Amino acid sequence: MKTILVVDDELGSAEVLSLILEEEGYQAFCAVNGQLALVQARDVVPDLVIVDYMMPLMNGAEFARALRADPQFAHTKIILNSGLPELAIRDQFEGYDAFLRKPFKVETLLTLVRQFIGR
Amino acid sequence: MTASTNDSVIPIERLRSAVPGLDQILGGGLFRTGVYIIQGLPGCGKTILANQICYGHVAEGGAALYVTLLAESHSRMIQHLSTLTFFDVHAFPDKLAYISAFHDLESGGLKGLMGVLRREMRTRKVGVLVLDGLVAASEGASDLDLKKFVHELQSIAALQDCTVLLLTSGNIHRMAAEHTMVDGLIEVEDKLFDARSERSIQIRKFRGAGPLRGKHSMRIDNDGISVFPRIESVYRSAASETMRDEVTTSGIASLDALLAVKGIPMASSTVVIGSTGTGKTTMGLQFLHASTAEEPGLHLSFFEGPDRLRTKARSLGLGIEALEASGAVELMWQSPGEALLDEIADRLLAAVARRNVRRLVIDGLSGFLESAVYQERLNRFFSCLVNELRSRRVTVLMTLETRDVVSSVVAMPWGVSGIVDNLFFLRFVHDEGQVERLLTIIKMRDTDYRAGLRRIHIDAQGMHIAGTYRADGDVIPSAQPVASPEGPAPSPST
DSSP states (O other): OOEEEEEOSSHHHHHHHHHHHHHTTOEEEEESSHHHHHHHHHHHOOSEEEEESSOSSSOHHHHHHHHHHSGGGTTOEEEEEESSOHHHHGGGOOOOSEEEESSOOHHHHHHHHHHHHOO | OOOOOGGGOOOOOEEOOOSTTHHHHHTSSEETTOEEEEEOOTTSSHHHHHHHHHHHHHHTTOOEEEEESSSSOHHHHHHHHTTSTTOOGGGTTTTEEEEEOHHHHHHHHHHHHHHHHHHHHHHHTOSEEEEEOHHHHHTTOOHHHHHHHHHHHHHHHHHHTOEEEEEEOSOTTSOOHHHHHSSEEEEEEEEEETTEEEEEEEEEEETTSOOOOSEEEEEEETTEEEEEOOHHHHOOSOOOOOEEEEEEOOSOHHHHTTBTTSSEEETOEEEEEEOTTSSHHHHHHHHHHTOOSSSOEEEEESSSOHHHHHHHHHHTTOOHHHHHHHTSEEEEEOOSSSOOHHHHHHHHHHHHHHHTOOEEEEEOTHHHHHHOSOGGGHHHHHHHHHHHHHHTTOEEEEEEEOSOSSOOOEEEOTTTGGGOSEEEEEEEEEETTEEEEEEEEEEETTSOBOOSEEEEEEETTEEEEEEEOOOOTTSSOOOOEEEOTTSOOOOOOO
Protein backbone atom coordinates (compact mmCIF):
# COMPACT_ATOMS: atom_id res chain seq x y z
CA MET A 1 0.00 0.00 0.00
CA LYS A 2 1.34 3.43 -0.93
CA THR A 3 2.04 5.76 1.96
CA ILE A 4 1.28 9.47 2.11
CA LEU A 5 2.30 11.99 4.77
CA VAL A 6 -0.02 15.01 5.16
CA VAL A 7 1.58 17.98 6.90
CA ASP A 8 -0.60 20.91 7.96
CA ASP A 9 -0.73 23.00 11.13
CA GLU A 10 -4.49 23.27 10.73
CA LEU A 11 -4.99 19.82 12.16
CA GLY A 12 -8.62 19.53 11.06
CA SER A 13 -7.59 19.96 7.43
CA ALA A 14 -4.83 17.37 7.71
CA GLU A 15 -7.12 14.84 9.36
CA VAL A 16 -9.91 15.24 6.81
CA LEU A 17 -7.44 14.90 3.96
CA SER A 18 -5.95 11.77 5.52
CA LEU A 19 -9.39 10.17 5.85
CA ILE A 20 -10.16 10.85 2.19
CA LEU A 21 -6.81 9.38 1.12
CA GLU A 22 -7.44 6.27 3.23
CA GLU A 23 -10.84 5.87 1.59
CA GLU A 24 -9.00 5.94 -1.73
CA GLY A 25 -6.80 3.06 -0.60
CA TYR A 26 -3.70 4.85 0.59
CA GLN A 27 -2.06 4.71 4.00
CA ALA A 28 -2.03 8.24 5.37
CA PHE A 29 -0.27 9.89 8.29
CA CYS A 30 -0.53 13.42 9.70
CA ALA A 31 1.91 15.90 11.17
CA VAL A 32 1.25 19.47 12.36
CA ASN A 33 4.57 21.10 11.59
CA GLY A 34 7.75 20.54 9.62
CA GLN A 35 9.81 19.29 12.54
CA LEU A 36 7.33 16.62 13.54
CA ALA A 37 6.89 15.75 9.88
CA LEU A 38 10.62 15.08 9.43
CA VAL A 39 10.60 12.68 12.35
CA GLN A 40 7.50 10.95 11.00
CA ALA A 41 8.88 10.78 7.47
CA ARG A 42 11.93 8.86 8.67
CA ASP A 43 9.61 6.54 10.49
CA VAL A 44 7.02 5.79 7.79
CA VAL A 45 9.08 6.58 4.64
CA PRO A 46 6.22 8.03 2.60
CA ASP A 47 5.90 7.71 -1.17
CA LEU A 48 4.39 11.17 -1.34
CA VAL A 49 4.18 14.20 0.93
CA ILE A 50 1.38 16.77 0.87
CA VAL A 51 2.69 19.75 2.78
CA ASP A 52 1.24 23.14 3.72
CA TYR A 53 3.53 26.13 3.40
CA MET A 54 2.79 28.33 6.43
CA MET A 55 3.37 26.38 9.65
CA PRO A 56 4.98 27.01 13.02
CA LEU A 57 8.46 25.75 13.92
CA MET A 58 9.44 24.73 10.39
CA ASN A 59 7.47 25.85 7.36
CA GLY A 60 6.70 23.73 4.33
CA ALA A 61 9.65 24.97 2.28
CA GLU A 62 12.14 24.36 5.08
CA PHE A 63 10.70 20.90 5.63
CA ALA A 64 10.85 20.04 1.94
CA ARG A 65 14.46 21.22 1.71
CA ALA A 66 15.42 19.12 4.73
CA LEU A 67 13.58 16.13 3.29
CA ARG A 68 15.31 16.40 -0.06
CA ALA A 69 18.69 16.67 1.68
CA ASP A 70 18.19 13.14 2.98
CA PRO A 71 19.18 10.72 0.14
CA GLN A 72 16.39 8.28 0.98
CA PHE A 73 13.83 10.99 0.10
CA ALA A 74 15.58 12.38 -2.95
CA HIS A 75 12.80 11.08 -5.22
CA THR A 76 9.83 11.32 -2.86
CA LYS A 77 7.06 13.28 -4.51
CA ILE A 78 6.16 16.54 -2.82
CA ILE A 79 2.90 18.46 -3.31
CA LEU A 80 3.21 21.88 -1.74
CA ASN A 81 0.02 23.75 -0.95
CA SER A 82 -0.87 27.14 0.42
CA GLY A 83 -3.55 29.81 0.54
CA LEU A 84 -0.92 32.10 -0.98
CA PRO A 85 -0.25 32.24 -4.71
CA GLU A 86 2.67 30.13 -5.90
CA LEU A 87 4.70 33.13 -6.97
CA ALA A 88 4.74 34.40 -3.38
CA ILE A 89 6.65 31.34 -2.17
CA ARG A 90 8.37 29.83 -5.21
CA ASP A 91 11.74 31.38 -4.46
CA GLN A 92 11.74 29.77 -1.00
CA PHE A 93 11.96 26.25 -2.45
CA GLU A 94 11.64 25.06 -6.00
CA GLY A 95 12.08 21.34 -5.53
CA TYR A 96 8.43 20.43 -5.20
CA ASP A 97 6.65 18.36 -7.80
CA ALA A 98 3.32 20.20 -7.79
CA PHE A 99 1.71 23.21 -6.18
CA LEU A 100 -1.91 23.49 -5.12
CA ARG A 101 -3.49 26.78 -4.16
CA LYS A 102 -5.86 26.39 -1.23
CA PRO A 103 -8.73 25.86 -1.18
CA PHE A 104 -8.44 23.15 -3.80
CA LYS A 105 -10.89 20.50 -4.97
CA VAL A 106 -10.20 17.05 -3.65
CA GLU A 107 -10.44 15.58 -7.17
CA THR A 108 -7.60 17.85 -8.27
CA LEU A 109 -5.46 16.51 -5.46
CA LEU A 110 -6.41 12.88 -6.08
CA THR A 111 -5.58 13.22 -9.77
CA LEU A 112 -2.10 14.44 -8.85
CA VAL A 113 -1.67 11.69 -6.25
CA ARG A 114 -2.62 9.01 -8.77
CA GLN A 115 -0.37 10.56 -11.36
CA PHE A 116 2.63 10.52 -8.99
CA ILE A 117 2.27 7.23 -7.11
CA GLY A 118 -0.56 5.37 -8.75
CA ARG A 119 -3.23 3.62 -6.72
CA MET B 1 24.78 61.43 46.07
CA THR B 2 21.90 59.72 44.28
CA ALA B 3 21.12 60.91 40.79
CA SER B 4 17.52 61.67 39.97
CA THR B 5 15.95 59.03 37.80
CA ASN B 6 13.19 61.27 36.50
CA ASP B 7 15.07 62.06 33.34
CA SER B 8 15.67 58.42 32.55
CA VAL B 9 12.01 57.45 32.09
CA ILE B 10 11.58 56.55 28.45
CA PRO B 11 8.09 57.04 27.07
CA ILE B 12 6.63 54.01 25.35
CA GLU B 13 6.50 54.35 21.59
CA ARG B 14 3.19 54.05 19.78
CA LEU B 15 2.31 51.58 17.05
CA ARG B 16 0.51 53.23 14.16
CA SER B 17 -2.48 51.09 13.31
CA ALA B 18 -3.11 51.96 9.62
CA VAL B 19 -6.81 51.99 10.53
CA PRO B 20 -8.09 55.50 9.73
CA GLY B 21 -9.46 57.13 12.87
CA LEU B 22 -8.35 54.41 15.29
CA ASP B 23 -5.13 56.09 16.36
CA GLN B 24 -7.10 59.28 16.93
CA ILE B 25 -9.42 57.65 19.46
CA LEU B 26 -6.41 55.93 21.06
CA GLY B 27 -4.62 59.25 21.45
CA GLY B 28 -1.82 58.31 19.05
CA GLY B 29 -1.98 54.54 18.56
CA LEU B 30 -1.48 51.37 20.55
CA PHE B 31 1.51 51.32 22.86
CA ARG B 32 4.27 49.15 21.49
CA THR B 33 4.83 45.96 23.47
CA GLY B 34 1.34 46.20 24.94
CA VAL B 35 -1.04 43.26 25.11
CA TYR B 36 -4.57 44.16 24.00
CA ILE B 37 -7.83 42.29 23.81
CA ILE B 38 -10.07 42.94 20.81
CA GLN B 39 -13.47 41.66 21.76
CA GLY B 40 -16.79 41.34 19.98
CA LEU B 41 -19.38 38.92 18.73
CA PRO B 42 -18.70 36.96 15.52
CA GLY B 43 -19.03 39.08 12.38
CA CYS B 44 -18.39 42.43 14.00
CA GLY B 45 -14.98 42.99 12.34
CA LYS B 46 -12.31 41.73 14.77
CA THR B 47 -10.46 39.68 12.18
CA ILE B 48 -10.34 42.50 9.63
CA LEU B 49 -9.25 44.97 12.30
CA ALA B 50 -6.39 42.75 13.47
CA ASN B 51 -5.32 41.93 9.92
CA GLN B 52 -5.36 45.60 8.90
CA ILE B 53 -3.04 46.37 11.81
CA CYS B 54 -0.75 43.50 10.71
CA TYR B 55 -0.61 44.64 7.06
CA GLY B 56 -0.13 48.25 8.18
CA HIS B 57 2.84 47.21 10.30
CA VAL B 58 4.30 45.23 7.39
CA ALA B 59 3.84 48.25 5.10
CA GLU B 60 5.96 50.26 7.55
CA GLY B 61 8.75 47.68 7.27
CA GLY B 62 7.87 45.44 10.21
CA ALA B 63 6.88 41.80 10.43
CA ALA B 64 3.69 40.29 11.79
CA LEU B 65 2.36 36.88 12.68
CA TYR B 66 -1.28 35.78 12.80
CA VAL B 67 -1.81 32.73 15.01
CA THR B 68 -5.15 30.93 14.98
CA LEU B 69 -6.60 28.39 17.36
CA LEU B 70 -10.08 27.33 16.33
CA ALA B 71 -10.85 30.00 13.72
CA GLU B 72 -11.57 30.10 10.01
CA SER B 73 -9.01 28.30 7.86
CA HIS B 74 -6.01 30.31 6.72
CA SER B 75 -6.74 29.77 3.06
CA ARG B 76 -10.30 31.02 3.49
CA MET B 77 -9.11 34.00 5.53
CA ILE B 78 -6.57 34.90 2.83
CA GLN B 79 -9.26 34.57 0.16
CA HIS B 80 -11.50 36.97 2.06
CA LEU B 81 -8.71 39.42 2.79
CA SER B 82 -7.46 39.42 -0.79
CA THR B 83 -10.53 41.46 -1.80
CA LEU B 84 -9.47 44.31 0.48
CA THR B 85 -7.13 47.03 -0.72
CA PHE B 86 -4.67 46.69 2.17
CA PHE B 87 -3.97 43.04 1.28
CA ASP B 88 -0.45 42.66 -0.04
CA VAL B 89 0.65 39.31 -1.34
CA HIS B 90 4.27 40.48 -1.27
CA ALA B 91 4.12 40.49 2.52
CA PHE B 92 4.40 36.70 2.39
CA PRO B 93 6.28 34.75 3.51
CA ASP B 94 8.99 36.82 5.15
CA LYS B 95 6.95 39.63 6.67
CA LEU B 96 3.64 37.98 7.39
CA ALA B 97 2.52 34.44 8.10
CA TYR B 98 -0.59 32.65 9.31
CA ILE B 99 -0.04 29.63 11.52
CA SER B 100 -2.24 27.45 13.69
CA ALA B 101 -1.27 26.68 17.27
CA PHE B 102 -4.31 24.61 18.10
CA HIS B 103 -2.36 21.37 18.16
CA ASP B 104 0.05 22.82 20.74
CA LEU B 105 -2.84 24.12 22.83
CA GLU B 106 -4.63 20.78 22.65
CA SER B 107 -1.58 18.77 23.54
CA GLY B 108 0.18 21.13 25.95
CA GLY B 109 -2.50 23.49 27.25
CA LEU B 110 -1.68 27.16 27.81
CA LYS B 111 1.94 26.20 28.47
CA GLY B 112 2.18 24.52 25.09
CA LEU B 113 0.56 27.52 23.42
CA MET B 114 2.92 29.90 25.17
CA GLY B 115 5.85 27.81 23.92
CA VAL B 116 4.79 28.29 20.30
CA LEU B 117 4.15 32.01 20.71
CA ARG B 118 7.48 32.61 22.43
CA ARG B 119 9.41 30.64 19.84
CA GLU B 120 7.66 32.17 16.82
CA MET B 121 7.99 35.70 18.19
CA ARG B 122 11.73 35.23 18.54
CA THR B 123 12.49 33.44 15.30
CA ARG B 124 10.30 35.58 13.09
CA LYS B 125 11.19 38.83 14.89
CA VAL B 126 7.63 40.08 14.62
CA GLY B 127 6.49 43.48 15.82
CA VAL B 128 2.81 42.51 15.84
CA LEU B 129 1.39 39.18 16.91
CA VAL B 130 -2.29 38.28 16.73
CA LEU B 131 -3.74 35.35 18.65
CA ASP B 132 -7.18 34.66 17.18
CA GLY B 133 -9.41 32.57 19.43
CA LEU B 134 -8.77 33.45 23.04
CA VAL B 135 -12.02 31.69 23.91
CA ALA B 136 -10.52 28.38 22.79
CA ALA B 137 -7.41 29.08 24.84
CA SER B 138 -9.36 29.93 27.95
CA GLU B 139 -11.63 26.89 27.90
CA GLY B 140 -10.75 24.61 30.75
CA ALA B 141 -8.19 27.03 32.15
CA SER B 142 -8.59 28.57 35.59
CA ASP B 143 -8.68 32.34 36.10
CA LEU B 144 -5.22 32.10 37.65
CA ASP B 145 -3.85 30.17 34.67
CA LEU B 146 -5.24 32.79 32.29
CA LYS B 147 -3.78 35.64 34.30
CA LYS B 148 -0.40 33.90 34.35
CA PHE B 149 -0.65 33.34 30.59
CA VAL B 150 -1.33 37.03 29.92
CA HIS B 151 1.39 38.08 32.36
CA GLU B 152 3.94 35.85 30.65
CA LEU B 153 2.83 37.15 27.27
CA GLN B 154 3.37 40.73 28.48
CA SER B 155 6.89 39.85 29.62
CA ILE B 156 7.78 38.23 26.30
CA ALA B 157 6.16 41.06 24.31
CA ALA B 158 8.32 43.59 26.17
CA LEU B 159 11.48 41.59 25.58
CA GLN B 160 10.73 40.99 21.90
CA ASP B 161 9.41 44.50 21.19
CA CYS B 162 6.17 42.98 19.98
CA THR B 163 2.61 44.28 20.31
CA VAL B 164 0.11 41.50 20.95
CA LEU B 165 -3.56 41.46 19.99
CA LEU B 166 -5.78 38.80 21.54
CA LEU B 167 -9.03 38.27 19.64
CA THR B 168 -12.02 36.88 21.44
CA SER B 169 -15.71 36.54 20.82
CA GLY B 170 -16.38 36.10 24.52
CA ASN B 171 -19.28 37.79 26.23
CA ILE B 172 -18.56 41.49 25.97
CA HIS B 173 -20.51 42.31 29.09
CA ARG B 174 -18.73 39.81 31.33
CA MET B 175 -15.67 40.88 33.27
CA ALA B 176 -13.17 38.15 32.52
CA ALA B 177 -9.99 37.46 34.47
CA GLU B 178 -7.80 38.35 31.51
CA HIS B 179 -9.43 41.79 31.26
CA THR B 180 -7.76 42.84 34.49
CA MET B 181 -4.33 41.89 33.15
CA VAL B 182 -4.18 43.28 29.64
CA ASP B 183 -3.05 46.79 28.72
CA GLY B 184 -6.19 47.59 26.83
CA LEU B 185 -9.61 46.32 25.93
CA ILE B 186 -11.10 47.25 22.56
CA GLU B 187 -14.70 46.33 21.96
CA VAL B 188 -16.28 46.16 18.52
CA GLU B 189 -19.99 45.85 17.99
CA ASP B 190 -22.50 45.53 15.15
CA LYS B 191 -25.88 46.71 16.32
CA LEU B 192 -29.24 46.73 14.58
CA PHE B 193 -31.39 49.87 14.51
CA ASP B 194 -34.68 48.83 12.96
CA ALA B 195 -33.60 47.47 9.55
CA ARG B 196 -30.27 49.22 9.56
CA SER B 197 -27.09 48.11 11.31
CA GLU B 198 -24.23 50.25 12.46
CA ARG B 199 -20.83 49.12 13.64
CA SER B 200 -19.07 50.80 16.53
CA ILE B 201 -15.82 50.59 18.42
CA GLN B 202 -15.19 51.47 22.04
CA ILE B 203 -11.96 51.63 24.00
CA ARG B 204 -13.06 50.25 27.35
CA LYS B 205 -9.62 50.17 28.90
CA PHE B 206 -6.35 51.72 27.81
CA ARG B 207 -3.42 51.89 30.17
CA GLY B 208 -1.09 54.86 29.91
CA ALA B 209 -3.31 57.35 28.08
CA GLY B 210 -6.78 58.77 27.90
CA PRO B 211 -8.56 57.60 24.76
CA LEU B 212 -11.63 59.31 23.33
CA ARG B 213 -14.26 57.69 25.47
CA GLY B 214 -17.56 56.23 24.37
CA LYS B 215 -18.64 54.50 21.19
CA HIS B 216 -17.38 55.64 17.80
CA SER B 217 -18.82 54.67 14.44
CA MET B 218 -16.95 52.16 12.32
CA ARG B 219 -17.33 51.21 8.68
CA ILE B 220 -16.03 48.19 6.78
CA ASP B 221 -15.67 48.53 3.03
CA ASN B 222 -13.12 47.57 0.36
CA ASP B 223 -10.45 49.58 2.16
CA GLY B 224 -11.02 47.65 5.35
CA ILE B 225 -12.03 49.40 8.55
CA SER B 226 -12.37 53.14 9.07
CA VAL B 227 -13.25 54.63 12.43
CA PHE B 228 -15.09 57.93 12.70
CA PRO B 229 -14.61 59.48 16.13
CA ARG B 230 -17.76 60.99 17.62
CA ILE B 231 -17.30 64.65 16.83
CA GLU B 232 -18.45 65.70 20.30
CA SER B 233 -15.47 63.79 21.71
CA VAL B 234 -13.01 65.39 19.27
CA TYR B 235 -14.09 69.04 19.27
CA ARG B 236 -14.62 69.99 22.85
CA SER B 237 -13.68 73.67 22.91
CA ALA B 238 -16.11 76.22 24.30
CA ALA B 239 -18.68 77.66 21.93
CA SER B 240 -17.15 80.29 19.67
CA GLU B 241 -18.81 83.63 19.11
CA THR B 242 -19.90 84.82 15.73
CA MET B 243 -17.80 87.59 14.24
CA ARG B 244 -20.26 90.38 14.96
CA ASP B 245 -18.29 93.12 13.34
CA GLU B 246 -17.70 91.30 10.07
CA VAL B 247 -20.47 90.71 7.63
CA THR B 248 -20.77 88.75 4.43
CA THR B 249 -23.42 88.89 1.76
CA SER B 250 -26.32 86.47 1.63
CA GLY B 251 -25.83 86.49 -2.13
CA ILE B 252 -29.14 88.37 -2.55
CA ALA B 253 -28.63 92.13 -2.44
CA SER B 254 -32.30 92.88 -1.74
CA LEU B 255 -32.21 90.51 1.24
CA ASP B 256 -29.01 92.08 2.59
CA ALA B 257 -30.84 95.43 2.49
CA LEU B 258 -33.39 94.14 5.01
CA LEU B 259 -30.68 93.40 7.55
CA ALA B 260 -29.35 96.14 9.81
CA VAL B 261 -25.73 95.16 9.17
CA LYS B 262 -26.43 94.80 5.41
CA GLY B 263 -25.51 91.18 5.31
CA ILE B 264 -25.13 88.04 7.41
CA PRO B 265 -22.67 88.06 10.34
CA MET B 266 -19.60 86.06 9.37
CA ALA B 267 -19.19 82.68 11.04
CA SER B 268 -22.89 82.54 11.83
CA SER B 269 -25.28 79.73 11.00
CA THR B 270 -28.48 80.37 9.09
CA VAL B 271 -31.30 77.90 8.60
CA VAL B 272 -33.65 78.41 5.67
CA ILE B 273 -36.80 76.45 6.34
CA GLY B 274 -39.64 75.88 3.92
CA SER B 275 -41.63 73.35 1.96
CA THR B 276 -40.57 71.87 -1.36
CA GLY B 277 -40.33 74.40 -4.19
CA THR B 278 -40.26 77.52 -2.03
CA GLY B 279 -36.70 78.44 -3.04
CA LYS B 280 -34.42 76.99 -0.39
CA THR B 281 -31.93 75.46 -2.84
CA THR B 282 -32.05 78.65 -4.91
CA MET B 283 -31.17 80.72 -1.85
CA GLY B 284 -28.34 78.28 -1.12
CA LEU B 285 -27.00 78.57 -4.69
CA GLN B 286 -27.09 82.36 -4.50
CA PHE B 287 -25.19 82.25 -1.23
CA LEU B 288 -22.68 79.87 -2.84
CA HIS B 289 -22.38 82.05 -5.93
CA ALA B 290 -20.95 84.86 -3.79
CA SER B 291 -17.87 82.69 -3.11
CA THR B 292 -14.49 84.01 -4.17
CA ALA B 293 -10.89 82.90 -4.02
CA GLU B 294 -10.65 84.74 -0.69
CA GLU B 295 -13.95 83.31 0.56
CA PRO B 296 -14.07 79.79 -0.94
CA GLY B 297 -17.44 78.07 -0.97
CA LEU B 298 -18.56 74.48 -0.49
CA HIS B 299 -21.97 73.01 -1.26
CA LEU B 300 -22.96 69.77 0.47
CA SER B 301 -26.08 68.25 -0.97
CA PHE B 302 -27.89 65.11 0.11
CA PHE B 303 -30.59 65.00 -2.53
CA GLU B 304 -29.60 66.89 -5.70
CA GLY B 305 -26.41 65.78 -7.40
CA PRO B 306 -23.81 68.19 -8.84
CA ASP B 307 -25.17 68.01 -12.42
CA ARG B 308 -28.70 68.95 -11.36
CA LEU B 309 -27.33 71.79 -9.24
CA ARG B 310 -25.29 73.14 -12.14
CA THR B 311 -28.35 73.03 -14.39
CA LYS B 312 -30.44 74.76 -11.76
CA ALA B 313 -27.76 77.41 -11.22
CA ARG B 314 -27.59 78.05 -14.97
CA SER B 315 -31.37 78.61 -15.09
CA LEU B 316 -30.92 81.25 -12.37
CA GLY B 317 -28.15 83.00 -14.25
CA LEU B 318 -25.52 81.77 -11.78
CA GLY B 319 -22.28 80.56 -13.33
CA ILE B 320 -21.30 77.90 -10.84
CA GLU B 321 -19.09 76.03 -13.34
CA ALA B 322 -16.78 79.02 -13.73
CA LEU B 323 -16.42 79.26 -9.97
CA GLU B 324 -15.72 75.54 -9.80
CA ALA B 325 -13.06 75.89 -12.48
CA SER B 326 -11.40 78.75 -10.62
CA GLY B 327 -11.40 76.75 -7.37
CA ALA B 328 -13.73 79.16 -5.58
CA VAL B 329 -16.53 76.58 -5.32
CA GLU B 330 -16.75 72.85 -4.73
CA LEU B 331 -19.92 70.79 -5.05
CA MET B 332 -20.01 67.76 -2.79
CA TRP B 333 -22.75 65.13 -2.88
CA GLN B 334 -23.49 62.71 -0.09
CA SER B 335 -25.85 59.79 -0.42
CA PRO B 336 -28.40 60.04 2.38
CA GLY B 337 -28.87 56.27 2.46
CA GLU B 338 -26.57 54.37 4.79
CA ALA B 339 -24.08 57.06 5.70
CA LEU B 340 -22.81 57.32 9.26
CA LEU B 341 -23.47 60.62 10.99
CA ASP B 342 -19.83 61.09 12.05
CA GLU B 343 -18.60 59.93 8.66
CA ILE B 344 -20.51 62.76 6.97
CA ALA B 345 -19.20 65.24 9.52
CA ASP B 346 -15.66 63.96 9.03
CA ARG B 347 -15.96 64.27 5.26
CA LEU B 348 -17.45 67.74 5.54
CA LEU B 349 -14.85 69.07 7.96
CA ALA B 350 -12.04 67.57 5.87
CA ALA B 351 -13.41 69.35 2.76
CA VAL B 352 -13.67 72.61 4.71
CA ALA B 353 -10.08 72.29 5.91
CA ARG B 354 -8.73 71.25 2.49
CA ARG B 355 -9.82 74.46 0.76
CA ASN B 356 -10.05 76.76 3.76
CA VAL B 357 -13.77 77.11 3.07
CA ARG B 358 -15.49 80.26 4.34
CA ARG B 359 -19.00 79.86 2.85
CA LEU B 360 -20.79 76.57 3.32
CA VAL B 361 -24.20 75.47 2.09
CA ILE B 362 -25.71 72.32 3.57
CA ASP B 363 -28.69 71.64 1.32
CA GLY B 364 -30.98 69.25 3.13
CA LEU B 365 -30.32 69.04 6.85
CA SER B 366 -32.63 66.05 6.90
CA GLY B 367 -29.76 64.10 5.33
CA PHE B 368 -28.05 64.36 8.70
CA LEU B 369 -31.26 63.63 10.57
CA GLU B 370 -31.81 60.43 8.55
CA SER B 371 -28.28 59.25 9.29
CA ALA B 372 -28.68 59.47 13.04
CA VAL B 373 -29.32 56.20 14.83
CA TYR B 374 -29.63 57.98 18.17
CA GLN B 375 -32.00 60.93 17.64
CA GLU B 376 -31.37 62.21 21.16
CA ARG B 377 -27.75 62.81 20.16
CA LEU B 378 -28.62 65.29 17.39
CA ASN B 379 -28.65 68.39 19.58
CA ARG B 380 -25.10 67.76 20.79
CA PHE B 381 -23.96 66.69 17.33
CA PHE B 382 -25.25 69.79 15.55
CA SER B 383 -24.11 72.23 18.19
CA CYS B 384 -20.63 70.68 18.08
CA LEU B 385 -20.51 70.69 14.27
CA VAL B 386 -21.73 74.27 13.99
CA ASN B 387 -19.43 75.43 16.76
CA GLU B 388 -16.46 73.83 15.01
CA LEU B 389 -17.44 75.46 11.71
CA ARG B 390 -17.80 78.78 13.51
CA SER B 391 -14.35 78.41 15.06
CA ARG B 392 -13.02 77.84 11.54
CA ARG B 393 -14.70 81.13 10.51
CA VAL B 394 -17.16 79.40 8.22
CA THR B 395 -20.48 81.12 7.50
CA VAL B 396 -23.08 78.38 7.08
CA LEU B 397 -26.40 78.37 5.30
CA MET B 398 -28.50 75.24 5.83
CA THR B 399 -31.82 74.31 4.29
CA LEU B 400 -34.52 72.30 5.98
CA GLU B 401 -37.67 71.07 4.31
CA THR B 402 -41.03 71.18 6.03
CA ARG B 403 -43.60 68.52 5.30
CA ASP B 404 -46.60 70.78 4.66
CA VAL B 405 -46.57 72.40 1.22
CA VAL B 406 -48.80 75.33 2.11
CA SER B 407 -48.47 76.19 5.75
CA SER B 408 -47.47 78.99 8.07
CA VAL B 409 -46.27 76.62 10.76
CA VAL B 410 -42.52 76.36 11.33
CA ALA B 411 -41.77 73.00 12.89
CA MET B 412 -38.12 72.64 13.89
CA PRO B 413 -36.86 69.10 14.29
CA TRP B 414 -35.24 68.25 17.56
CA GLY B 415 -31.54 68.99 17.35
CA VAL B 416 -31.73 71.84 14.85
CA SER B 417 -33.22 74.61 16.97
CA GLY B 418 -30.15 74.93 19.18
CA ILE B 419 -27.79 75.70 16.28
CA VAL B 420 -29.69 78.53 14.66
CA ASP B 421 -28.25 82.03 14.72
CA ASN B 422 -30.50 83.19 11.94
CA LEU B 423 -33.77 81.70 10.74
CA PHE B 424 -35.47 82.45 7.42
CA PHE B 425 -38.88 81.02 6.61
CA LEU B 426 -39.96 80.47 3.00
CA ARG B 427 -43.53 79.53 2.20
CA PHE B 428 -46.31 79.52 -0.40
CA VAL B 429 -49.55 81.39 0.11
CA HIS B 430 -52.72 81.41 -1.93
CA ASP B 431 -53.97 84.89 -2.60
CA GLU B 432 -56.90 85.60 -4.85
CA GLY B 433 -56.19 82.66 -7.13
CA GLN B 434 -52.46 83.31 -7.21
CA VAL B 435 -49.70 81.35 -5.49
CA GLU B 436 -47.03 83.60 -4.01
CA ARG B 437 -43.70 82.85 -2.38
CA LEU B 438 -43.05 84.69 0.87
CA LEU B 439 -39.97 85.17 3.01
CA THR B 440 -40.08 85.93 6.71
CA ILE B 441 -36.98 86.69 8.71
CA ILE B 442 -37.87 85.02 11.97
CA LYS B 443 -34.61 85.43 13.84
CA MET B 444 -31.25 87.22 13.47
CA ARG B 445 -28.94 86.72 16.43
CA ASP B 446 -27.43 89.92 17.80
CA THR B 447 -28.46 92.05 14.82
CA ASP B 448 -31.60 93.93 13.92
CA TYR B 449 -33.68 93.36 10.82
CA ARG B 450 -36.82 94.53 9.11
CA ALA B 451 -39.53 92.15 10.16
CA GLY B 452 -42.58 91.44 8.06
CA LEU B 453 -43.68 89.37 5.14
CA ARG B 454 -41.72 89.78 1.91
CA ARG B 455 -42.73 88.67 -1.54
CA ILE B 456 -39.98 86.85 -3.39
CA HIS B 457 -39.57 86.30 -7.08
CA ILE B 458 -37.37 83.70 -8.71
CA ASP B 459 -36.48 84.27 -12.35
CA ALA B 460 -33.56 83.97 -14.77
CA GLN B 461 -31.66 86.51 -12.67
CA GLY B 462 -32.11 84.52 -9.46
CA MET B 463 -34.05 85.28 -6.31
CA HIS B 464 -35.16 88.80 -5.39
CA ILE B 465 -37.18 90.40 -2.64
CA ALA B 466 -40.13 91.92 -4.47
CA GLY B 467 -41.74 94.10 -1.88
CA THR B 468 -43.84 93.75 1.20
CA TYR B 469 -46.78 91.41 1.37
CA ARG B 470 -49.86 92.66 3.18
CA ALA B 471 -52.13 89.96 4.51
CA ASP B 472 -55.86 90.35 4.50
CA GLY B 473 -57.63 88.79 7.44
CA ASP B 474 -56.80 85.13 7.88
CA VAL B 475 -54.84 84.61 4.68
CA ILE B 476 -51.62 84.54 6.65
CA PRO B 477 -51.98 83.09 10.12
CA SER B 478 -49.34 83.58 12.78
CA ALA B 479 -45.80 83.08 11.53
CA GLN B 480 -44.41 82.36 14.96
CA PRO B 481 -42.34 79.21 15.17
CA VAL B 482 -43.96 76.41 17.11
CA ALA B 483 -42.55 73.30 18.63
CA SER B 484 -42.41 70.16 16.53
CA PRO B 485 -43.59 66.96 18.23
CA GLU B 486 -39.94 65.94 18.61
CA GLY B 487 -38.64 68.93 20.52
CA PRO B 488 -38.94 72.50 21.63
CA ALA B 489 -39.23 75.61 19.44
CA PRO B 490 -36.18 77.84 18.96
CA SER B 491 -35.73 80.71 21.37
CA PRO B 492 -37.26 84.02 20.30
CA SER B 493 -35.25 86.24 18.01
CA THR B 494 -33.16 88.88 19.66
